[in-house]
Amino acid sequence: MPIIVDKARKRREILEAAMRVFSREGYHRAKMEAVAEEAGIGKGTVYEYFKSKTDLFLALHDHMLAELKAFYMKELEGIRQPAAMLERFIAVAFQTFRLWEPFFLVFFDYWAEGGRGEQQTLLQTRLREAYAVARNDVAAIIAAGVKDGSLRCDNPLLAAASILATLDGLVLQWLCDRDAFDLDAMRESLTQTILRSLQP
Template identity: 30%
Template sequence: MSRETVGMIFEAAVKVFAERGFDRAKMDDIAREAGVAKGTIYYHFTSKDELFTALMNHGLQKMKEYVRRRMDEVKQPTLKLRGLLEAEVSYLFQHGTFAKLLLAEVWSSNERQYEFRAHIHELESIIREVLEVGIQEGDFREINATETSIAIFGAMSVTVLQEVFRDIHLSGEELANTRTTPVVDMLEMLLHQGILKN
C-alpha cells in the first residue's frame, strides 16, 4: 500500500475519531471517508485500536520534528523559546482536528495514556532543554525547568484548543496565520513571573 493511501486513511481517521469519539467511530466510516475499501484499512491495521495508536504516534512524531526544526533555526535561548512556542501553536492550528483528538482522547484509557504520554514527555523535554540552556547562559532565572516545561506545554495546548473550537469555521492555515496571540501572551506571562530576565 502506498504512503499516499496510508496518508488518506490517517486523514479520514483523524476526522472521524474527532467528530464521533473513539468508541463511536467505526472502521466502515473511516473507509468511506478515505474512499477505500474496509479491507484496505485492515491490510495495515488489525483493529481500530491499532489504527488509532498509529495515527496518534504519526501525528506526535511529526509535531516533534516540526518543533525541533523551528527551534534549531536560532541559537539564543530566548529566541529558541519563542520559536518553539510559535512552532507548537502553528502545528496545532494547522492540524486543528488532530489537536482536538489529542486532548480529547489520548488520556481516555491506561494503555493509550502510557503510549502517548511518552511522546508528550518528549515535547516537554524539548522545552526543558531550552530552559536549562537559558539558565546556564544567564538568560533565564533559576527555575525548576521540568515543572516549568510541563506548565508551558499544557498552557499552550489548552490555549490553542480553545482557539480552534472558538473559530471552528476557519481552516488550519487561516488559524496559523492569524493567531500569534498565544505565543505573545505566553512570553509576556513568563516575563511577568520573572522566569525570563528583562
C-alpha cells in the same frame, strides 16, 4: 506477478483519513467504514493495514506525534538563543492551533482514553512518554538559557510542564470557543509573561 503497492504510502493515507474522520466525529462515533470511505478504499482494506480500530487509533497517535515533532523541528531549526527558541516555540504552538486543528480535536480522544484507568494501557504509556519527551525538550531549552546566563529558572522541568500545560489548556479552550480570546493577542501576552518570568 503480484501487484506492487506502496504499502507505506497507503498506510499513511489511511492514517490521515482516520485523522480527518476521528477529528470530525470523535473516535467512538467514527465508523471504520467512514474511515475507509474517506481514504477512498473498501472497508476490508483498512484491516489489511491495521488489525483493529484500537490499533488504528494507537498508530495514529504515533503518526501524529511524529508529524508534529517534525514540524517543530523544522520551524525551530537554526535558532540558537534559548529565549528566541522559546519565543519561536510558543509561536509555532499557536500556529499549529490554526493549522492542525483536526490534529488537536483527535487529541481530545487520546486524553479522554489515556487519562483513565490504572491499567497500563499501551496508549497510556505512549501518552505519558510523549509528555515526558515534550517536557524534557522544553526544559532543555530553558536549562541551556540558565547555563549561558540568559535565563533564570530554579526548576526547568517544572517550568516546562507549566508552559506545555498552558498551551494545552489554550487549545482546549479555543477549540471549545473560537471567540474565547484572540489568538494573536494571547500569543503576545503569553510570550511576554513566560519570558519575563524567566528573566535573570
